[in-house]
Amino acid sequence: MSIVVVENLVKVFEGFPALRGVSFAVEEGEVFGLIGPNGAGKTTTFRILATLLLPTSGRVEICGLDVVRRAAEVRRLVSYLPEEAGTYRNLTGYEYLKMMAEVYFGSGREAEEALELGLKLAGLGDRVYDKMKTYSRGMKRRIQVARALMVRPRVAVLDEPTTGLDVIHSNAIRRVIREYARKWGVTVLLSSHNMSEVEGVCDRIAVIHRGRILACGTPDELREEHGGVSLEEVLIKLVGEGA
Amino acid sequence: MRRFSSSWWARGLKPLLLKEIRELVRDPRIWIPFVISALILPVLGLVIGASMGEAIRGAQVPVKAGLVIADSSPLAREVVARLLEVGPARGVDLVVLNVSGVEEALHRALELGLECVAVLPPGFGESLEERRRPNVTVLYVVRTLSLFAPSRGARLVSLLGDVVAERLISGTGVSLDLVKKPLREVAATYIASKGVLVSGDAGRAVTSLALPAMLVPVVVMIVAVGVVQMAATATAVENEERTLEVLLTLPVDRFTILLSKLLGSFAVALIGSLLSILGFIAYFYVLPSAALSLGEPVLASLHILVGAESLAWILASLLVALFFAASLGIVVGALSSDVRIAGALSGPLVMLIFIPGYYIALADTLSLGQPLRALLYTLPITQPVILSKEAIAARLPPETPLYIAGSLLVSLLTVMLASRVFTLETLERIQRAIARLWRRRGAPR
Numbered sequence: 200m201s202i203v204v205v206e207n208l209v210k211v212f213e214g215f216p217a218l219r220g221v222s223f224a225v226e227e228g229e230v231f232g233l234i235g236p237n238g239a240g241k242t243t244t245f246r247i248l249a250t251l252l253l254p255t256s257g258r259v260e261i262c263g264l265d266v267v268r269r270a271a272e273v274r275r276l277v278s279y280l281p282e283e284a285g286t287y288r289n290l291t292g293y294e295y296l297k298m299m300a301e302v303y304f305g306s307g308r309e310a311e312e313a314l315e316l317g318l319k320l321a322g323l324g325d326r327v328y329d330k331m332k333t334y335s336r337g338m339k340r341r342i343q344v345a346r347a348l349m350v351r352p353r354v355a356v357l358d359e360p361t362t363g364l365d366v367i368h369s370n371a372i373r374r375v376i377r378e379y380a381r382k383w384g385v386t387v388l389l390s391s392h393n394m395s396e397v398e399g400v401c402d403r404i405a406v407i408h409r410g411r412i413l414a415c416g417t418p419d420e421l422r423e424e425h426g427g428v429s430l431e432e433v434l435i436k437l438v439g440e441g442a
Numbered sequence: 443m444r445r446f447s448s449s450w451w452a453r454g455l456k457p458l459l460l461k462e463i464r465e466l467v468r469d470p471r472i473w474i475p476f477v478i479s480a481l482i483l484p485v486l487g488l489v490i491g492a493s494m495g496e497a498i499r500g501a502q503v504p505v506k507a508g509l510v511i512a513d514s515s516p517l518a519r520e521v522v523a524r525l526l527e528v529g530p531a532r533g534v535d536l537v538v539l540n541v542s543g544v545e546e547a548l549h550r551a552l553e554l555g556l557e558c559v560a561v562l563p564p565g566f567g568e569s570l571e572e573r574r575r576p577n578v579t580v581l582y583v584v585r586t587l588s589l590f591a592p593s594r595g596a597r598l599v600s601l602l603g604d605v606v607a608e609r610l611i612s613g614t615g616v617s618l619d620l621v622k623k624p625l626r627e628v629a630a631t632y633i634a635s636k637g638v639l640v641s642g643d644a645g646r647a648v649t650s651l652a653l654p655a656m657l658v659p660v661v662v663m664i665v666a667v668g669v670v671q672m673a674a675t676a677t678a679v680e681n682e683e684r685t686l687e688v689l690l691t692l693p694v695d696r697f698t699i700l701l702s703k704l705l706g707s708f709a710v711a712l713i714g715s716l717l718s719i720l721g722f723i724a725y726f727y728v729l730p731s732a733a734l735s736l737g738e739p740v741l742a743s744l745h746i747l748v749g750a751e752s753l754a755w756i757l758a759s760l761l762v763a764l765f766f767a768a769s770l771g772i773v774v775g776a777l778s779s780d781v782r783i784a785g786a787l788s789g790p791l792v793m794l795i796f797i798p799g800y801y802i803a804l805a806d807t808l809s810l811g812q813p814l815r816a817l818l819y820t821l822p823i824t825q826p827v828i829l830s831k832e833a834i835a836a837r838l839p840p841e842t843p844l845y846i847a848g849s850l851l852v853s854l855l856t857v858m859l860a861s862r863v864f865t866l867e868t869l870e871r872i873q874r875a876i877a878r879l880w881r882r883r884g885a886p887r
């Protein structure tokens with residue numbers, strides 16, 4: 200059974216249909232990419248998965264739990280990285296990760312392990328003991344990604360984890376996601392508006408545009424089906440058609 | 443319920459509360475309003491004291507005055523001679539002006555830098571002879587708008603009056619001093635509302651009570667406003683940085699998230715308010731010492747007049763008010779998508795706090811209608827204002843504990859209502875509506 204099931208998901212904001220029947224499924228241990236241009240509905244989809252928004256209609260289940268009716272249980276299983284996530288100015292990266300470890304695991308050995316993992320995933324060296332207001336955009340994002348992954352959720356939902364970062368940081372984050380998902384068997388959903396950013400990371404990709412899924416498959420399948428040399432071309436072709 | 447178990451504390455409230463306090467305490471901007479309100483009162487005391495000192499010093503400098511004599515009777519000349527004789531001792535430097543008409547007198551007064559001019563008109567001596575009130579015209583010159591300047595010119599009139607009176611009673615064997623102050627008075631004032639007897643007349647007793655009774659409410663309001671702004675900013679930053687979005691996806695219920703923000707702001711506000719209270723105490727020490735010889739420190743009487751029990755109730759009410767102010771601030775901040783909107787929203791809100799606050803500080807609250815009084819006594823923000831005022835001016839009503847329980851209830855209801863709307867869905871909808879209004883008004887985003 201799929202670990203994430205999205206079926207006919209519709210979300211209407213004050214008359215504006217941001218999602219018009221989105222369906223996809225994600226298998227356990229997969230790294231799944233939701234790719235589409237700005238305004239396609241990626242953030243809205245992810246926010247519904249993370250129990251932040253309520254769907255207008257349709258069904259979303261994570262580990263067999265309905266995200267609306269069993270929201271509290273879903274929050275134990277899912278960790279979420281918001282788009283453009285910032286940080287607390289006056290906390291150090293270490294304090295932030297420690298706080299999150301305690302929120303999930305209290306103060307026992309489990310919490311210590313989570314913190315240790317978080318520090319490793321962030322990979323900020325001694326800078327992790329500096330206040331986060333001194334961090335660059337990339338460092339902030341690395342702390343946030345580490346925070347989302349270190350609690351070893353069943354599903355990690357990462358909204359544009361590498362958007363707007365320089366090559367060094369975005370590479371580091373992609374590597375962490377890739378290696379981490381393999382090592383712990385965690386299911387990762389991530390979004391991007393840029394195909395080339397996800398090419399080496401995702402096992403499967405869904406292309407979303409104007410609230411609809413236009414295509415879904417492995418990178419190879421997508422290239423084959425839509426006759427593009429690169430995934431970039433596939434995206435342009437699909438979105439151009441959908442426009 | 444799992445809510446009060448130790449895991450709720452260790453896995454929910456504790457780490458979140460700790461984060462909240464750290465984030466606030468380490469932010470220098472948080473301290474600005476508290477430091478300002480702590481400094482503003484001693485500085486106010488200095489300013490008031492300094493201007494009082496100025497007035498006292500001004501009293502020691504002789505008044506430069508002019509005299510125009512338009513009556514050549516012997517009696518008038520006698521009065522002038524006496525004036526010139528005793529003038530210096532009474533702090534009046536007199537010059538006789540040789541002018542005709544008020545206009546010319548004014549001209550000369552400006553030339554010579556005089557502060558006032560008295561004109562003895564024709565018939566002055568005659569009136570005196572017939573034991574009627576003689577006419578005199580006085581011209582004052584005001585150069586600055588200092589509050590105490592006008593009283594200086596009056597010194598000439600008082601001197602002139604004494605000289606004339608002396609002349610009127612001459613030969614009766616009665617001294618002028620006796621006529622002017624015929625009674626030896628020992629006064630005491632019983633303040634019925636407090637059931638205390640203080641020495642001195644009623645005017646003095648009322649002044650020494652009215653000053654703190656009006657100032658304490660102002661301090662309470664300043665503190666409340668600081669707390670609202672602090673909590674609003676702290677929460678709006680979470681929206682701006684999208685950290686609130688993270689918090690709302692944690693395996694912690696919304697009530698706990700809200701509570702951690704609330705208690706965090708509350709705790710920091712408490713520390714900040716201590717600063718303000720210290721500033722308030724400093725005010726009462728700075729004021730008299732700056733005013734040189736103002737006499738007894740007002741604080742001493744304040745301390746006697748507000749009993750320990752009343753003080754405890756006021757503190758309890760103040761705690762509830764701080765808590766309420768923090769929850770108001772958090773609601774405002776949660777509804778603001780950025781710090782600027784939070785600032786713009788808390789401005790009018792602060793006005794809503796200040797207007798009833800001012801009203802209470804200035805109005806005679808004891809004579810208000812019962813429903814309005816009950817309301818002011820129950821609302822968490824107005825309550826400590828009115829309590830502290832009435833504790834100083836009168837006595838706390840016997841139902842005070844009830845009122846405090848009421849205001850606690852209002853605060854808790856606010857938090858509960860707030861935790862209901864504390865979902866991203868609702869918050870974003872309201873934020874977007876506010877942002878639309880904001881843009882329609884033409885303000886840049």
Ligand SMILES: Nc1ncnc2c1ncn2[C@@H]1O[C@H](COP(=O)(O)OP(=O)(O)O)[C@@H](O)[C@H]1O
Nearest residue numbers: 212215217236237238239240241242243244870
């Ligand atoms: N709270 C909201 N209210 C109204 N419209 C919204 C709201 N959130 C998103 N939208 C709209 O829904 C559409 C999809 O947005 P989003 O899911 O953020 O897209 P993406 O993340 O793919 O860029 C956009 O047109 C956006 O303007």
Ligand SMILES: [Mg+2]
Nearest residue numbers: 241242243282
């Ligand atoms: Mg988005």
